[in-house]
Amino acid sequence: MDAPLDYDVVVIGGGAAGTAAALALSRYTRLRVALVERRLFEDFRAGESVSASLLSLLDYLGVPRAALAGAQLPTYSHAAAWGSGALVMRETIFSSQGNTLQLDRRRYDTILLDQAARAGVALYRPAEVVQLAHGEAWRLQLLVGGKALDLSARYLVDCSGKSALVVKKRGRPVHTEDGLVALYGYYDLGAPTFLPQQTLVETTEHGWYYVTPLPGDKVAVAFITDTDILKRLALNEADNWRAQGLATPHVGRIMARLPAPAAMRHYAIHSRVASLPDSENWTAAGDAAVCFDPISSMGIGQAVSAGIHAARVAEATLLGDTSMARQYNRSLFDNFETYLHMRQGYYAAEQRWPDAPFWQRRSKRQTR
Template identity: 65%
Template sequence: MSSSRDYDVVIVGGGAAGTAAALTLARYTGLRVALLEKQLFDDYRAGETVSSSLFSMLDFLGVGRDLLDGAQLPAFSHAAAWGSAELMSRDAVFSSHGHGLHLDRRRYDAILLEQARLAGVALLRPAQLVQLEHGDPWRLRVASEGQETDLTARYLIDCSGKQAAIVRQRKRPIHTEDSLVALYAYYQLAEPQFLPHRTLVETTRHGWYYAAPLPGERVALAFITDADILKRLRLKEPAPWREAAADTSHVRDIVARLPAPSALRHYAIHSRVASLPADENWTAAGDAAACFDPISSLGIGQAMASGIHAARVAEAFLAGERDMAAGYRRSVFAAFETYLQMRRGFYGAEQRWRDAPFWQRRATS
């Protein structure tokens, strides 16, 4: 059974970038917009700590802060043992912007998807992209809710994350900088207990740890390293995972209070940037356009900002203005170059394991 629908803009991917693009178009243009998301967000999604600057973007997108109730915890401080074993803390009370947030990404992403639907965006979820044909318009075949639907789009925005479905389909060059991965352990506490509302970062010989509380009496603990090192250390196995955490100075104090992980999830988070078109009827945003090392804190905020920018590019292109696409392309490259300089500074501050492969690779990159 097949039906056909015509849209001005179709967005592939309903994460932070995709929902930001959809809400921008829905709130500020009269364009017909569809959003495709292949997941129901019923699995674990990497939790993330964001700064209070997120609120200004949510205000722009018309998403009330009260809607985040149950999807966030206040993040009052950040503590790091980076460059030495001593733990250095920075409190949000000394920031003019106020405290940040620990987000439950499953709830947060679901909230933004629902807000996009309520704003008039046609939401297909779960939706699998079966066929994609470039042209003017684009032609898409989507499997959703037991039927295949044919869509057309005058413009396409690739927000499909690291899959970068349209970027790869159009064979655009992608520069990859490293092979970084994150192994996340998610813990569900059996009963409420006090855990500081802060992030904790600690370096080791083979990479670095990130720990943060999440809403619903949960905790996320991640180890960031390179793919070959993760495989060699066998950290996906429960015993090596516990032993490695116990061999730290600060993370071990948190792990000692936690039960066995409810789940272990492995994510590819390598740094990369795509060469986006300046004169075609599509662009990309979020991880489909550029991926960043999480130490840079260029995560959900950067994804949402790029989604908003990509929406403006789509609107301008359909109005016959092509300069904005070229400017967006340049801005993606410029942001990635700035990020690489910042990353060199972060990793250069850790000098204790200069003979270890993980740190050697970043000393010369």
């Protein structure tokens, strides 16, 4: 058997958090870094909306802004019918953070992976982790192009998304707050979009809709609800999906002009936070560590920031300092607690369906 390829840090997962962690380690340390990603990003990917403040984080990671050309689209206003049927507009020009950016996640994530490789990160993609053994050094067996490949790592960063590969492997406690899901319809207009460059949010009895234009004359329509409600309404069926959308005053006017969706995708987006170790040779970032309701707008930007912090934790731990890991882990729970209070405020603003299960469940915090 061939000797394993040795690295100081292996990052599992090449999404927003994983590429940030790998880039930070490569740019600011002399550690040997590898990144393992199982997909080629050929499918649609959710998490398209982000504040323009993301750009300063990408500057820190050494990603040229020109590299993202074509992968992002600015939106200049937000429209929301939340708490009443009236549509309220907010211009982003008056925001201290500037315009919101809508991302083509397939292109965006691929660009960041390419930037990581250019920065010296060893990139294994598509690669499946088939075996994972914890010890003084982690041992990983990958399946790359049908062939087994062994790696070793002094430290792991779990950025494997909601699958939380290492979190589960190590049996870490995870607190889950809700059963939220998002059902997306992706539409390819094939011509310049008729939509203004703005996002739209609209509540219904069973949840809320989110509509946004995307780069390349595409549109995403998402319905955010709970798993049991999604099943009861059978929204995975195209006719039910369209009928439910057409029944809304504002989203319905848009859906009436859309073609058949190019794809429908179902994503679990449960609010949850993992308890991470203070003194083991691994940590987690992104959805593997903490996941937020999209109404909070704590998605990609939060993941990139967490990836950068996880990189600092990895370097400090390898130097024998576990204090940064303790601070990072505490910050995850503090941020999650702040988020829950903020989320409760958002949902409390909608009082039109007090007896509907979706809104009733969010009328007060669950007890832990």
